[in-house]
Amino acid sequence: MQRIGVFVCWCGSNIAATVDVVQVAQALAKEPGVVFATDYQYMCSQAGQDLIGAAIKEHGLTGVVICSCSPRMHETTFRKTCQKAGLNPYMVEIANIREHCSWIHKDKPTATEKAVILGRAAIAKVHLNAPLTAGTSPVTKRALVIGGGIAGIQTALDIADAGFPVDIVEKKPTIGGKMTQIDKTFPTLDCAACILTPKMVDVSQNEKIDIISYAQVEKVQGFVGNFSVTIRKKARYVDESKCTGCGLCTEKCPQKKVPNEFNLGLDTRRAIYIPFAQAVPKVATIDPDYCSMLKSGKCGVCAKVCAAGAIDYKQQDELITREYGAIVVATGFEPIGMDKFDEFAYAQSPDVVTSLELERLMNAAGPTGGTLLRPSDGTHPHTLVFVQCVGSRCDGGEKGKPYCSKICCMYTAKHAMLIRDKYPDTEVYVFYIDVRTPGKNFDEFYRRAVEEYGVHYIKGMVGKVTPQDGKLKVQASDLLGGRQLHIDADMVVLAAAIEPDKSARPLATMLTASMDTNDFFTEAHPKLRPVESPTAGIFLSGACQGPKDIPETVAQAGAAASKVIGLLSKDALTCNPCTAQPDELKCNGCSSCENVCPYGAISYIDKPFRGPNRTTLIRRVAQVNPAVCQGCGACTVACPSGAMDLQGFSNKQIMAEVDAICR
Amino acid sequence: MTYSYFPGCTLKTRGKDLDTWGRASMEALGIHLEELPQWQCCGAVYPLAKDEIGSRLSAVRALAAARDLGTPLVTLCSACHHVIKRTNYDIRHDALFRDRANNYMAPDTAYQGEAQVLHYLEVLRDHVGFDTLAKKVVKPLTGRKIGAYYGCLLLRPSKAMAFDDPENPTILEDFIQAIGAQPVFYAQRNECCGGYVTLEDPSLSQARAGAVLHNAAAQGADTLITACPLCLYNLQKNGGKLPVVYFTELLAEALGLKEVPV
Numbered sequence: 033m034q035r036i037g038v039f040v041c042w043c044g045s046n047i048a049a050t051v052d053v054v055q056v057a058q059a060l061a062k063e064p065g066v067v068f069a070t071d072y073q074y075m076c077s078q079a080g081q082d083l084i085g086a087a088i089k090e091h092g093l094t095g096v097v098i099c100s101c102s103p104r105m106h107e108t109t110f111r112k113t114c115q116k117a118g119l120n121p122y123m124v125e126i127a128n129i130r131e132h133c134s135w136i137h138k139d140k141p142t143a144t145e146k147a148v149i150l151g152r153a154a155i156a157k158v159h160l161n162a163p164l165t166a167g168t169s170p171v172t173k174r175a176l177v178i179g180g181g182i183a184g185i186q187t188a189l190d191i192a193d194a195g196f197p198v199d200i201v202e203k204k205p206t207i208g209g210k211m212t213q214i215d216k217t218f219p220t221l222d223c224a225a226c227i228l229t230p231k232m233v234d235v236s237q238n239e240k241i242d243i244i245s246y247a248q249v250e251k252v253q254g255f256v257g258n259f260s261v262t263i264r265k266k267a268r269y270v271d272e273s274k275c276t277g278c279g280l281c282t283e284k285c286p287q288k289k290v291p292n293e294f295n296l297g298l299d300t301r302r303a304i305y306i307p308f309a310q311a312v313p314k315v316a317t318i319d320p321d322y323c324s325m326l327k328s329g330k331c332g333v334c335a336k337v338c339a340a341g342a343i344d345y346k347q348q349d350e351l352i353t354r355e356y357g358a359i360v361v362a363t364g365f366e367p368i369g370m371d372k373f374d375e376f377a378y379a380q381s382p383d384v385v386t387s388l389e390l391e392r393l394m395n396a397a398g399p400t401g402g403t404l405l406r407p408s409d410g411t412h413p414h415t416l417v418f419v420q421c422v423g424s425r426c427d428g429g430e431k432g433k434p435y436c437s438k439i440c441c442m443y444t445a446k447h448a449m450l451i452r453d454k455y456p457d458t459e460v461y462v463f464y465i466d467v468r469t470p471g472k473n474f475d476e477f478y479r480r481a482v483e484e485y486g487v488h489y490i491k492g493m494v495g496k497v498t499p500q501d502g503k504l505k506v507q508a509s510d511l512l513g514g515r516q517l518h519i520d521a522d523m524v525v526l527a528a529a530i531e532p533d534k535s536a537r538p539l540a541t542m543l544t545a546s547m548d549t550n551d552f553f554t555e556a557h558p559k560l561r562p563v564e565s566p567t568a569g570i571f572l573s574g575a576c577q578g579p580k581d582i583p584e585t586v587a588q589a590g591a592a593a594s595k596v597i598g599l600l601s602k603d604a605l606t607c608n609p610c611t612a613q614p615d616e617l618k619c620n621g622c623s624s625c626e627n628v629c630p631y632g633a634i635s636y637i638d639k640p641f642r643g644p645n646r647t648t649l650i651r652r653v654a655q656v657n658p659a660v661c662q663g664c665g666a667c668t669v670a671c672p673s674g675a676m677d678l679q680g681f682s683n684k685q686i687m688a689e690v691d692a693i694c695r
Numbered sequence: 696m697t698y699s700y701f702p703g704c705t706l707k708t709r710g711k712d713l714d715t716w717g718r719a720s721m722e723a724l725g726i727h728l729e730e731l732p733q734w735q736c737c738g739a740v741y742p743l744a745k746d747e748i749g750s751r752l753s754a755v756r757a758l759a760a761a762r763d764l765g766t767p768l769v770t771l772c773s774a775c776h777h778v779i780k781r782t783n784y785d786i787r788h789d790a791l792f793r794d795r796a797n798n799y800m801a802p803d804t805a806y807q808g809e810a811q812v813l814h815y816l817e818v819l820r821d822h823v824g825f826d827t828l829a830k831k832v833v834k835p836l837t838g839r840k841i842g843a844y845y846g847c848l849l850l851r852p853s854k855a856m857a858f859d860d861p862e863n864p865t866i867l868e869d870f871i872q873a874i875g876a877q878p879v880f881y882a883q884r885n886e887c888c889g890g891y892v893t894l895e896d897p898s899l900s901q902a903r904a905g906a907v908l909h910n911a912a913a914q915g916a917d918t919l920i921t922a923c924p925l926c927l928y929n930l931q932k933n934g935g936k937l938p939v940v941y942f943t944e945l946l947a948e949a950l951g952l953k954e955v956p957v
Contacts, residue, residue: 374862377882430854498882498906500913 181209
């Protein structure tokens with residue numbers, strides 16, 4: 033018989049306001065095997081932990097039940113406490129009476145009753161707990177960063193700086209991401225390229241960093257410290273080791289009508305291209321959708337002009353498999369499509385542009401050489417209307433996103449200010465729901481746009497944009513003035529909401545990393561573990577976790593790097609001892625468990641068993657590699673003969689919990 | 696094939712062209728529209744206030760009658776379609792309204808939203824098919840530049856109406872293409888014509904109609920088509936030179952059923 037101690041936590045008023053903790057402790061004290069039960073205001077505090085340690089020693093406890101918050105929060109804390117007091121850490125069970133009880137109930141008697149039941153279930157489980165000893169597994173001292181925007185770049189540089197090798201996988205032909213397309217950055221108005229491109233060069237020159245561009249992650253196996261990742265490096269039909277980036281091919285290619293994605297389709301490029309002058313790696317890529325040689329075998333101009341002999345029309349996709357200790361997701365964001373917002377006439381008029389397109393129209397390296405011109409006729413625009421929150425803060429979910437995209441208020445203020453500064457003959461209107469400027473020097477920046485640059489900020493939304501007679505007739509509401517406005521504009525700029533990159537969801541599936549309903553990666557804890565995924569060994573950097581501006585992205589990228597460095601600095605990781613274990617006498621060798629195991633931890637061996645009349649039988653039985661098993665329990669469910677059991681979560685223990693709940 | 700048909704009051708009086716040519720065309724396309732027996736006014740769109748019940752019952756009666764006949768209920772007037780479709784939506788989604796309506800009417804079998812409500816254009820698109828329609832056109836309207844005027848009632852609220860994309864609809868443009876004419880896209884095609892305030896604030900109504908017609912003309916339209924009698928009235932009364940007709944008139948013309956006015 034176990035000697036069990038029960039410790040009921042108040043969690044201040046979090047639990048105690050809804051659950052009668054004294055009554056819970058008293059009720060659980062009567063359970064069989066319970067020799068000590070008490071309650072305390074903050075069980076996780078030093079005093080609370082000391083209380084547990086003293087009780088273990090004084091009462092000779094062999095098992096401990098803590099009725100408190102979720103085990104995700106403090107299971108590790110209490111296991112350590114008990115270990116210090118000489119108890120095996122796996123003799124501790126948590127009854128979650130906060131998230132599963134006090135936070136979701138209002139009625140005190142109901143909540144108290146439920147807390148008692150949850151405590152009873154944990155006690156029933158502890159009765160069947162057995163001491164477990166954790167093994168260790170080695171750590172591969174190399175990190176993978178998925179995404180080569182400013183987030184991925186900063187994370188990779190910081191990890192490399194600590195001495196660990198890093199690979200960056202970037203799906204585009206060059207690293208740099210969205211920041212390469214931005215002209216100036218708020219609130220300092222320094223040029224984006226001037227602060228980004230040196231970092232891109234640092235990455236390419238860093239011996240510890242390997243850039244795998246024009247590539248995508250295809251398969252992820254393994255677990256924290258021991259990932260094995262397969263990367264598909266797409267054929268760019270150019271030998272990267274030979275191409276010097278001279279760009280001659282991109283001038284001679286006869287296929288001139290390819291929409292240039294770097295300028296968001298505002299101009300064209302050739303079928304063989306280098307995305308922009310400062311691309312890293314600076315090598316050409318052939319677009320197979322437009323190259324006549326690849327499509328019909330006719331042309332070959334680029335191969336003729338290439339002095340380095342780098343063109344290879346027969347190049348194939350390459351699969352690279354590498355081992356990593358940690359993976360950082362830095363897949364970034366995309367502005368949402370404007371097809372559901374036709375009230376702004378985006379599809380009807382080229383003079384209605386998104387904010388990112390405006391960046392290109394204002395950029396010295398953009399299609400207009402930095403002079404702001406109307407895309408329709410190349411004339412100078414005099415009246416510009418900015419519409420904020422296009423697709424942000426939409427309720428109902430029929431179109432747009434429920435969240436605030438966070439960066440739009442500031443970049444719109446920047447655009448408005450820059451236009452008024454450069455072209456004082458313009459009238460600039462900004463329609464907003466709210467102006468949100470929390471950030472260092474942000475509100476000052478916005479006020480400068482209004483007070484010094486005379487930008488017309490109007491609270492209200494644009495209802496309709498009608499292209500007519502060479503103008504954009506904007507119909508809008510001025511909510512503070514209580515009137516309808518009609519503005520004949522030359523250009524309309526839409527601050528499109530941002531959403532996670534489309535590649536994020538399939539990647540999350542590969543990584544078994546969780547996402548929210550908007551496809552942003554979920555952090556392990558919103559306040560205390562903001563750069564880690566709940567999946568061990570997966571870290572989050574930048575806007576893949578939520579909308580962020582550049583300073584925030586860089587800060588988070590550095591934080592993710594420091595977490596990776598902490599992990600890679602270890603020589604070995606403590607394994608989870610709650611692994612699957614087969615009962616060989618029950619196992620019939622059917623392979624069901626092997627087929628469902630997502631980690632490849634189960635194999636089969638032929639093993640001799642003693643048969644009747646002193647004979648020896650060779651039987652095929654399952655074998656689990658505890659270093660690889662992650663304790664997910666899929667095999668225990670799949671096993672038709674009940675031979676597979678998860679240590680610490682055995683079928684018997686779970687049934688005992690169910691029995692205790694139903695009693 | 697026979698469908699139930701709810702014409703509505705206006706189509707029996709001012710909007711006869713919408714009705715006559717609509718029925719004749721459907722007949723030519725092999726679909727008979729059988730007028731619902733003893734239908735009552737749909738109640739127009741005024742009674743769609745949240746707490747209104749009495750004036751919505753005629754729509755529920757029409758729906759229940761169509762359910763009993765076992766045929767889809769086809770409407771043509773935008774306003775009737777709006778009321779009947781939304782009433783059906785509320786019957787399906789709002790338990791309180793459903794119970795109150797059934798308690799009040801006390802039918803033999805409670806009406807639970809079983810009927811299917813189709814706008815005439817949906818029948819053309821989804822049942823006849825615009826490709827089939829194009830093949831049956833004998834007098835294509837080649838060279839005509841026609842602007843579709845949707846108005847507000849057909850499209851919104853999009854969740855309940857489930858008719859077309861409320862901001863970028865294409866059903867009328869596809870129809871225009873099917874009868875051999877060239878559709879003219881213009882931004883104001885899905886904006887309100889101002890018809891509802893025509894008695895209260897004629898100047899606003901005129902401004903709205905003017906904005907629609909001017910925009911369509913500026914984009915090159917020679918004619919506007921609509922499915923709404925109120926829009927047609929308002930655009931004609933407050934408009935300029937741009938002709939506004941019912942889409943069924945052009946359909947009948949293309950099918951060779953109606954003499955082309957000289």
